[in-house]
Amino acid sequence: MRYVSTRGNGGLLGFCEAVETGLAPDGGLYVPEKLPSLKPLLEGDKAPAYPELCKAFFRLFATDIDPAVLDDCIDRAYARFDDPAIAPLRRLREDLFVLELFHGPTLAFKDFALQLLGNLYEAQIRRTGRPITVLGATSGDTGAAAIHGLLGRENVHTFILYPANGVSPLQERQMTCTGADNVFALAIKGTFDDAQSALKEVFGDPGFRAETGLSAVNSINLARVLAQCVYYLHAWWQLPPAARENLCYVVPTGNFGNILAGWWCEKMGLPEATFRIATNRNDILYRLFTTGRYELARVAPSTAPSMDIQVASNFERFLYYHEGGDPDRVRSIMSRFREDGRYHFEQFDRDRFSASRADDERIRHHIREVYREFGYLPDPHTACAFEDLPGEGTKVVLATAHPAKFPTVIEEAVGIHPTAPALEALKARQPRSFPLEPDPAAIKDFIRNHRTDSPS
């Protein structure tokens, strides 16, 4: 399997190279040259265990990795999840299910991809002998998941920038109480945007990139989207066969990464599935999928902070298929959007998508109602999914985080203070973070001074 850029000038790359490169040199994102059929993965009379399904899936995409190495990466990635089903499907009602994606080490769905990515990086370093330096900026969950995916990996040095006063106390503890000496959480004196723009400048220095083997772990990473496909298939297997027809996955969405993974599954043969984009008040995707107008607005902070995003970077991968795989069209739309901050589609084919949006008040309302009706506690991101659910057919809500990650909102809504053992354990640990100015030179110096190659 080989990969091409959505903008047409990113070469023809193997899986490992596409993962290592991240953003294509032409500014586009890598997509499979041809989507394979997943039909063989949906046949048989017994549901495969999660790791087995994942192995069969990645054998189609990571064709340049030795299958034994790949299997080992996958086995170890999901061994640390705290539920034997890895992604258990809970039934709330005959036609309503919740797919729990928060049983990994940092209690959010990003662990599915980042635990595996950590193993893939490590395998790659063993093969090439080149150490790598991972640099990322986070407003919360991605940083924690990346850090826990890369913790203690040989010859991987991880530097995560976060706004010193812009993440929740629990999220900060998840990043700073790791006890690992190859991981550095840098508390940037500024906003997330300051951190992000300093990071872009560091990545813009080719000499520094080569010197340190710099790699990014942001949500456009191909391996992340692919790893997220697997739980859509796993959910399908766990449903009673009659419930698989007329099936809608309801997905709390920010960067369009998670939901894109499901839609790719449908394009590859997951039968009859539709997808509902559930946004919070930052509703650019809701507006696009209901009006055909893609228009930037200011990011407004919400009680579902991991979805406080306007430019959904993975949207470009949807656009590529929307425009019939024509990279010239993608380039022209993306450049118009970059210049004007908006793009109006004359004909917008929503394909299998519908959309909903929930502001903070509706989020609290859904936390209360879902708890009252089903005795189930959704986190504020998951709560967005319950807005205006379709009446017909089976609904599978993707629960993207554990409620204990957001105790304040939950307590306001239902008067319960949720906890989780993994979070309680953090309170006993010593935080280690490094305050830094949002200055590219200071960040580079810090990285140079803290890349101590571990003995192999």
Ligand SMILES: *Cc1c(COP(=O)(O)O)cnc(C)c1O
């Ligand atoms: C990252 C995140 C999202 C948004 O996922 P996208 O792939 O950006 O759409 C939703 N919920 C939680 C809890 C997250 O951490």
